[in-house]
Amino acid sequence: MATMSGDDPQRSVEQFLYRQAECLDTGDWQGFIDLFADDGIYWMPADPSQATGDGVPSIFYEDRDLMAVRMRRMMHPRAWSQKTEWGTNHVVSNVRIEKHDAASGLLVARSRFHMMEFRNDSTRHFAGSYIHHLQPSPDGYRIRLQRVDMVNAQGLYDYVLQAWV
Amino acid sequence: MDLRQAVEADRVHRHVYTDPGIFEQEMDRIFHRVWTYVGHESQVRKPGDYWTVQVGRQPMIMIRHRDGTIHVLHNRCPHRGAMLFGNRSGNAGPTITCSYHAWQFDTDGACRMVPLSKGYDGTRLAPGGADCHLRDMKRAARVESYRGFVFANLAADGPSLREWLGDARIAFDDMCDRAPAGEVEIVPNCFRVIQNSNWKIFLENQLDALHPAVTHESTGKAAFDVEEEMKKRGGHAPLSYHYMSAFYTTPIAKWDQFQTLNYPHGHCILTGYMGLRPRDPDTLAYEEAMKQAYGEKRMEEILGVNIHHVLLYPGLSVQSPLQQLRAVRPLGVDKTLTEIWHFRLKGAPEAMYRRALGYYNLVNSPATLINADDLWNFWKIHQGLASDGGEWVSFHRNAGQDLEEGGVVTSCIGTSEAPMRNQFRAWVDYMGAR
């Protein structure tokens, strides 16, 4: 696990992002949710020009409770569309720390991702940028806000997204 | 196959869903003859504002002219055929200019300018020439709107929009009346999701009260469990959880207690009540605004309307109490695009918009917690119908028990397959397969 104290923040943020990607790619949904602060939000804007997800249409705008609904749905024995074999592969790169408040330890990191999804014998590709607002906690960073801008946010979706990207 | 043998009163042959030839006939005989929802007036506020839209097979635009009228035009240059708009929406300015040879058109489609126009002297396209009207952009044969919802029709003959909607126009009355100002405003965001299945499979699902407890059990149970946990923590879940948990807390037998109303032209309504009138402060503030606007009696009438879904066959599914709609754009025999929009009740407190938004995000976004399992079903249905595993699709449930009065078929049983039978009555008429 990445720790912060004594570490190079660049390196510990990268390790954190890789760990999050690994949660998604291994289906460790609870592990993914636990990376968020108690009031943390996972947000995928409907439109890249949006400055907040509050009160506007979003593809995802989920607090930990809604994330729990999504997770429990996927784990339900009769979540029919989960029956087909599927999986993802996330690659996260271009990690830059944009802001780092030395006093509070709050940190804003920007990165790029590419995700390939295999589902129902075919593949789809999604790509875009992440902005992570991170806060330090005794056992690593916690996400206050993760913004996920998909390059094709406004495009046609052939089928839908079931898990976080 | 002979279309007259494809549809019976209680069953439909699988080819109707999978035969590309029948799909082409549907485009000509249904989608090019009915009223197609093209957008809401509030989408194009200023002169020159436009949105592209597909009507049947036709790429078209809805555009606001400088005199305030809304026009629906073929997105095609009369010169050599280039599409005039390659993007989805925007403002054309005072004129529409073709990117190929700069022919210019007014925002009502009339040709304003042809460069080096003397090149047409003495031809049929010259001003005053036999074909000079062919310099204009081609218009939809008819454009009408009802309470701000704009429809286009490619056929010059046939019922007016108002006649065609008939009693099913309650979809728009119910939505608009719920606004203290009596009208709604579009939220300019469209979620577009492709279903890999025939368009009719989607329409049949919209009023299928038998499926939610089965298909959506997983999401229903998940939302229910989290709702309970939130209660234990001393909080309470937003109403949007309730829309999802209802699929778990409403057993199949309960869905039988709803009703469907089946109208001419294939339109249908599923009545239902998912607890849309709770007694929380937000609802009370909204009801106060409604009372101010309408008086108590009329407000009770409006809020008492008991609709879950209205289907306007063949291209629109409206959830009026939640201010959302899904427009159906068939792309091919096994490929269907849905365009999903939601609206703001004018004059209602912001909290009421948040309610519609919660539903829009959770149910209708591309990360939907509900439609993931519907679309998966639709694909599996289409695959099954493309197979030789059987010839017929069954619509026998409660067949022969429908009550018909004045052209309206009422199923007193929510899970009756009356809406599907009604859709095919319209299909047979449009297709000339009686």
Ligand code: FES
């Ligand atoms: S094709 Fe449009 S001006 Fe020639």
Ligand SMILES: [Fe+2]
């Ligand atoms: Fe459904």
